[in-house]
Amino acid sequence: MAAPTDTAEQTSLDAGSTVVAPAGAPEAHSHVGGRTVRPTAGSHLHPTVSADPEAHRVPTGREEVWRFTPLRRLRDLHADAPFGDGSVDVDWQQPDGVRVAQVRGEEAVALRGASGFVPTDRTSARVLAETGSAVLVDVPAGAVVTEPVVVTVAGRDTATAEAGHVVVRVGAQAHVDVVLVHEGSATLAQVVELQAGDASTVSLTSLQEWAGDAVHLSRHHLSVGRDATVKHAALTFGGDLVRVVATVDYAGPGGSAELLGLYFADAGQHLEHRVTVDHDATHCRSRALYKGALQGEGAHTVWVGDVLIRASAEGTDTYEMNRNLVLTDGARADSVPNLEIETGEIVGAGHASSTGRFDDEQLFYLQSRGIPEDVARRLVVRGFFAEVVQRIGLPLVADRATEIIERELALTGS
Amino acid sequence: MSTLEIKDLHVSVITDDAPIEILRGVDLTVTSGQTHAIMGPNGSGKSTLAYSLAGHPKYQVTSGSVTLDGQDVLAMTVDERARAGLFLAMQYPVEVPGVSMSNFLRSAATAVRGQAPAIRTWVKEVRGAMADLGIESEFAERSVNEGFSGGEKKRHEILQLSLLRPKFAVLDETDSGLDVDALRVVSEGVNRYRETGDVGVVLITHYTRILRYIKPDVVHVFAGGRVVESGGPELAEELETNGYVRFTGQPGGVTVGGQR
Numbered sequence: 001m002a003a004p005t006d007t008a009e010q011t012s013l014d015a016g017s018t019v020v021a022p023a024g025a026p027e028a029h030s031h032v033g034g035r036t037v038r039p040t041a042g043s044h045l046h047p048t049v050s051a052d053p054e055a056h057r058v059p060t061g062r063e064e065v066w067r068f069t070p071l072r073r074l075r076d077l078h079a080d081a082p083f084g085d086g087s088v089d090v091d092w093q094q095p096d097g098v099r100v101a102q103v104r105g106e107e108a109v110a111l112r113g114a115s116g117f118v119p120t121d122r123t124s125a126r127v128l129a130e131t132g133s134a135v136l137v138d139v140p141a142g143a144v145v146t147e148p149v150v151v152t153v154a155g156r157d158t159a160t161a162e163a164g165h166v167v168v169r170v171g172a173q174a175h176v177d178v179v180l181v182h183e184g185s186a187t188l189a190q191v192v193e194l195q196a197g198d199a200s201t202v203s204l205t206s207l208q209e210w211a212g213d214a215v216h217l218s219r220h221h222l223s224v225g226r227d228a229t230v231k232h233a234a235l236t237f238g239g240d241l242v243r244v245v246a247t248v249d250y251a252g253p254g255g256s257a258e259l260l261g262l263y264f265a266d267a268g269q270h271l272e273h274r275v276t277v278d279h280d281a282t283h284c285r286s287r288a289l290y291k292g293a294l295q296g297e298g299a300h301t302v303w304v305g306d307v308l309i310r311a312s313a314e315g316t317d318t319y320e321m322n323r324n325l326v327l328t329d330g331a332r333a334d335s336v337p338n339l340e341i342e343t344g345e346i347v348g349a350g351h352a353s354s355t356g357r358f359d360d361e362q363l364f365y366l367q368s369r370g371i372p373e374d375v376a377r378r379l380v381v382r383g384f385f386a387e388v389v390q391r392i393g394l395p396l397v398a399d400r401a402t403e404i405i406e407r408e409l410a411l412t413g414s
Numbered sequence: 415m416s417t418l419e420i421k422d423l424h425v426s427v428i429t430d431d432a433p434i435e436i437l438r439g440v441d442l443t444v445t446s447g448q449t450h451a452i453m454g455p456n457g458s459g460k461s462t463l464a465y466s467l468a469g470h471p472k473y474q475v476t477s478g479s480v481t482l483d484g485q486d487v488l489a490m491t492v493d494e495r496a497r498a499g500l501f502l503a504m505q506y507p508v509e510v511p512g513v514s515m516s517n518f519l520r521s522a523a524t525a526v527r528g529q530a531p532a533i534r535t536w537v538k539e540v541r542g543a544m545a546d547l548g549i550e551s552e553f554a555e556r557s558v559n560e561g562f563s564g565g566e567k568k569r570h571e572i573l574q575l576s577l578l579r580p581k582f583a584v585l586d587e588t589d590s591g592l593d594v595d596a597l598r599v600v601s602e603g604v605n606r607y608r609e610t611g612d613v614g615v616v617l618i619t620h621y622t623r624i625l626r627y628i629k630p631d632v633v634h635v636f637a638g639g640r641v642v643e644s645g646g647p648e649l650a651e652e653l654e655t656n657g658y659v660r661f662t663g664q665p666g667g668v669t670v671g672g673q674r
Contacts, residue, residue, distance in 0.1 A: 361508045364470055365507065365558075370493050370497045370525035384512055387511070
């Protein structure tokens with residue numbers, strides 16, 4: 001006798017695309033959406049790579065990388081909104097063994113592209129070209145920083161656009177956890193670079209706890225050193241429109257990158273996360289796990305995960321997963337995992353994506369033990385996010401995330 | 415003294431097409447202190463009866479009534495039924511990733527008892543109940559049913575039974591998939607619950623094996639979506655010998671101590 005398995009409310013999809021080119025193909029290229037692009041660019045999805053802002057056209061919204069983003073809500077951040085200087089304050093805690101400083105002048109200029117990042121769009125090119133200062137978190141080789149470095153970016157108003165550049169530079173065999181907190185109101189274009197030295201262990205968490213009127217375009221780039229272990233987390237709760245684009249490449253073999261994300265979109269919010277992992281070195285590993293919840297009319301989340309395994313990246317082990325939980329009607333979650341493989345000599349490559357409503361069977365089970373529906377829903381949502389929170393592994397972040405999730409759940413009493 | 419009374423219950427399962435009627439007029443009255451075994455062939459509607467009593471949304475009651483001490487059970491939500499004193503030990507307990515067993519048990523006990531149990535006595539109570547069922551303490555921190563074996567899931571159903579102490583427990587094929595040792599441990603758990611006093615048990619099973627450990631007062635034969643015959647424990651013995659053929663017109667049926 002079968003137990004009831006009502007999956008009508010649950011949709012599971014695998015909307016991704018997988019492109020496999022045979023090993024030893026005569027010409028190294030890949031097919032994307034019917035176009036042939038050269039994979040030598042930073043990524044097949046960012047065909048233009050240049051530090052010169054003028055090399056990048058102003059996006060129209062028809063481009064693949066911008067197609068989900070409501071450009072009219074960007075306050076011209078994607079175009080040429082003049083950057084001001086002063087409506088965003090940066091503050092930090094500086095534990096022993098690490099230098100945190102706001103550097104200016106030549107030192108700031110020298111940090112542009114410190115991780116090997118070359119801008120892939122007009123906004124990130126403008127940020128690097130126009131910001132006169134950078135926040136530097138500098139960890140010398142061999143240093144082990146036991147306390148997290150917390151850098152707080154607090155906005156005061158949204159009237160002027162601001163640009164910010166953050167560089168986390170970690171020497172060989174060093175260890176540090178960096179937490180970047182964004183709060184208040186701002187219209188912010190940002191570049192965050194992480195250079196993780198050989199055999200370093202680094203975590204970089206970016207918390208978007210903005211007020212409801214913030215607009216934030218953030219471009220993260222992670223360079224994973226030889227045998228380095230990097231954890232990157234993006235947690236987005238606040239803001240009218242937040243778009244975090246993270247790219248990863250490997251400076252040598254044996255590197256590992258774990259990309260974690262958690263987002264909770266309310267009515268009218270657009271929260272977009274993109275990760276691109278460029279496997280260009282041998283025996284590297286990547287894992288992406290992003291989970292999101294949505295509630296309210298017009299809540300929109302976007303997750304795009306691109307993994308490119310180049311012909312040279314033998315021994316690659318990669319898996320990416322995105323799960324979305326739609327709590328109310330009127331919300332929309334887009335989820336697009338892409339995997340492009342140019343060599344068959346790999347350990348593993350996979351992706352999964354699912355977007356669904358509450359699992360009725362889970363709710364029934366909890367309720368059948370007397371637990372009221374609202375409490376049961378909270379248990380399930382907390383449980384849904386618990387995996388990501390645990391993997392981030394920082395009590396500071398876990399506490400903040402848990403508190404915000406509880407607040408979000410109290411909003412609709414779901 | 416409590417009474418669970420099911421009268422002329424008709425239930426359909428909701429499918430993508432038209433609803434399909436599964437229960438066709440079930441009559442059953444259980445009073446506290448009694449254990450009723452409901453036995454029947456596969457597909458006779460036994461599990462539908464169990465899920466309907468618990469209020470699973472997939473099943474639609476089209477007519478009839480279910481009352482618990484005169485209260486209309488069918489008008490209650492799923493959680494209200496549990497708080498009123500009904501418990502269903504499921505054949506296929508559901509995995510709830512991310513929710514720890516200890517958090518779940520405490521949330522359930524808080525809901526059913528009307529207040530959060532005092533931490534110190536609660537921890538002791540849970541540890542004792544787990545030990546009685548041979549459940550390792552590490553399970554408290556695992557996600558509800560996630561990655562549990564069939565036997566582990568069944569032990570945890572009985573663990574919940576022993577902590578929530580309902581007025582009536584419906585055990586839906588709790589014996590299926592258990593080896594002899596696990597069957598004994600689980601049965602002892604059910605018997606301890608029975609000995610707590612004024613409680614009633616509805617034991618749904620395909621096999622007579624579990625009846626060696628949990629002695630029923632009344633045995634019902636379920637076929638075609640209703641109770642077709644009721645009797646004492648001797649009825650189970652007859653089923654063991656002759657199977658369900660007399661009730662279904664089909665050969666085959668009860669396998670003694672059988673495994674599926």
